[in-house]
Amino acid sequence: MFLVDTSVWIEVFRRPARLRLEDLVALDEIVVCLPVVQEVLQGFRDEGAFATAREAMLAMPIVESPLRGEVFLEAVDLYRSARRLGLTVRSGIGCVIAACAIRHRVTVLHRDRDFPSLARVSPLQQREVRA
DSSP states (O other): OEEEOHHHHHHHHSSSOSOOHHHHSOGGGEEEEHHHHHHHHTTOOSHHHHHHHHHHHHHSOEESOSOOHHHHHHHHHHHHHHHHTTOOOOOHHHHHHHHHHHHHTOEEEEOOTHHHHHHHTSOOEEEEOOO
C-alpha cells in the first residue's frame, strides 16, 4: 500500500500532468490521509477541478481518520529525532503524514526531500518518484 503525498498529487493534477499514478502503482494500492487531502484541495483555483478532485480524494481509503493526539505526538518525535541528527525537516505536516504512514505500515510515495530524512530516523518506508 502507498500513501501518496501531496508532492505527487500536484504533479498528477497539474495541466498537463507530469505523472500518471497508474504508471507508478496499482490504483487499488493507494491510500491518503487527511493532511494530504487538505494540502491538495486547498491548491485548486478552478471550482470544477476542485469539485472533481474533492470527490476523487474522498473516495479513496483514508488512513488515520479521525486524527488522534498520538499521531501528532509521534510527528513531534519524528521532527525532534531528525533535528538531533542535524537533519532539517521543512514541514511539520510532512511529519504528520510520515507518522500516519508508519502507524499503518504503508510506503509514502513522494517528491519531497523531507521523507528520506525522516526515514533515516524512523521505520518510515518511502519511495521517491521523478516527474
